[in-house]
Amino acid sequence: MNKWHNPYRPVRTQVLDSVVETPRIKTLRLRPEEPIVFEAGQFVELTLPGFGEAPFTPSSRPSTHDELFLTVMKVGKVTDAVHRLEKGDTVGLRGPLGKGYPIESFKGREVLVVGGGCGFAPLRSLMYALMERSEDFKKLIFRGGCRTPADMVYREELASWAEREDLDIKLTVDVGDPSWKGHVGTVTTLLDGAGLDSADGIAIVCGPPTMMKFVTAQLVKMGFADDNIYLSMERNMSCGIGKCGHCRLGIYYVCKDGPVFPYGKVKGFPDLWA
Numbered sequence: 001m002n003k004w005h006n007p008y009r010p011v012r013t014q015v016l017d018s019v020v021e022t023p024r025i026k027t028l029r030l031r032p033e034e035p036i037v038f039e040a041g042q043f044v045e046l047t048l049p050g051f052g053e054a055p056f057t058p059s060s061r062p063s064t065h066d067e068l069f070l071t072v073m074k075v076g077k078v079t080d081a082v083h084r085l086e087k088g089d090t091v092g093l094r095g096p097l098g099k100g101y102p103i104e105s106f107k108g109r110e111v112l113v114v115g116g117g118c119g120f121a122p123l124r125s126l127m128y129a130l131m132e133r134s135e136d137f138k139k140l141i142f143r144g145g146c147r148t149p150a151d152m153v154y155r156e157e158l159a160s161w162a163e164r165e166d167l168d169i170k171l172t173v174d175v176g177d178p179s180w181k182g183h184v185g186t187v188t189t190l191l192d193g194a195g196l197d198s199a200d201g202i203a204i205v206c207g208p209p210t211m212m213k214f215v216t217a218q219l220v221k222m223g224f225a226d227d228n229i230y231l232s233m234e235r236n237m238s239c240g241i242g243k244c245g246h247c248r249l250g251i252y253y254v255c256k257d258g259p260v261f262p263y264g265k266v267k268g269f270p271d272l273w274a
């Protein structure tokens, strides 16, 4: 970043197309006029003229620089407008912002990734980054849980991951349906007696706050060290660059100091799971 770089200036970005993942979740394929080179876990601010800005973690390959995917759940004003975007529309992107996962420090260790709900979106880019260099890790494990089969994003892609020899993947739903032949139960039930390396392994957790709270408690009970558990935190954001204070979490700004934090750094903050 040179000294004239303006962190508030969005890069003009074209919507190339979009995929409907579930009735409330859509993935956009975007082409920024200037490449946005991000690390897994970092986020961008998406600007929709006339509606506002909102933060999203790219769900695409960090090693692909000319296109970027965002997987967006419809929850309010901006995300509603995101779901109405069409091929050829122009939006703005600011970023990359925040700190991503310290993947280098995971070398030689077992890496367990646990995702819930729309938490699969940021984890897809992390999984791409990990799988591109899977020989660097002792073992790669993915455990994912959704409310129902209809809520599961990237279903076909997840099925193709199950074919990989370098990944141990298990998925579950809270409530099954006739199409679902897999495990039924919360994602914590997939962690029971799973033979994980809790002594030296890394665990990464991303999903709705309640899911993160219970998964983290279970990992601690299993023996994972607080600093070996990485959480991806979400807070309401405005500037995205540590100036406005909207995203405060204890002594940190989630936008600048996170959004990825070792649990040991944020443990005990009263609003941690808000």
Ligand SMILES: Cc1cc2nc3c(=O)[nH]c(=O)nc-3n(C[C@H](O)[C@H](O)[C@H](O)COP(=O)(O)OP(=O)(O)OC[C@H]3O[C@@H](n4cnc5c(N)ncnc54)[C@H](O)[C@@H]3O)c2cc1C
Binding pocket: 043, 053, 054, 055, 056, 057, 058, 071, 072, 073, 074, 075, 076, 077, 078, 079, 080, 118, 121, 122, 233, 234, 235, 236, 237, 259
């Ligand atoms: C670092 C980061 C990465 C994110 N990545 C993704 C992603 O990949 N995909 C995705 O779908 N969403 C992601 N989010 C959440 C997304 O930013 C919010 O859903 C979005 O800002 C809501 O905007 P809105 O105008 O549509 O909703 P609003 O009209 O502002 O609010 C609708 C509801 O959502 C709540 N809300 C708003 N913003 C947030 C927030 N940041 N966290 C929790 N609750 C919020 C409000 O309190 C309200 O209840 C991320 C958030 C952060 C901070």
Ligand code: FES
Binding pocket: 236, 237, 238, 239, 240, 241, 242, 243, 244, 245, 246, 247, 248, 253, 254, 255, 256
């Ligand atoms: S969003 Fe402004 S300080 Fe984090």
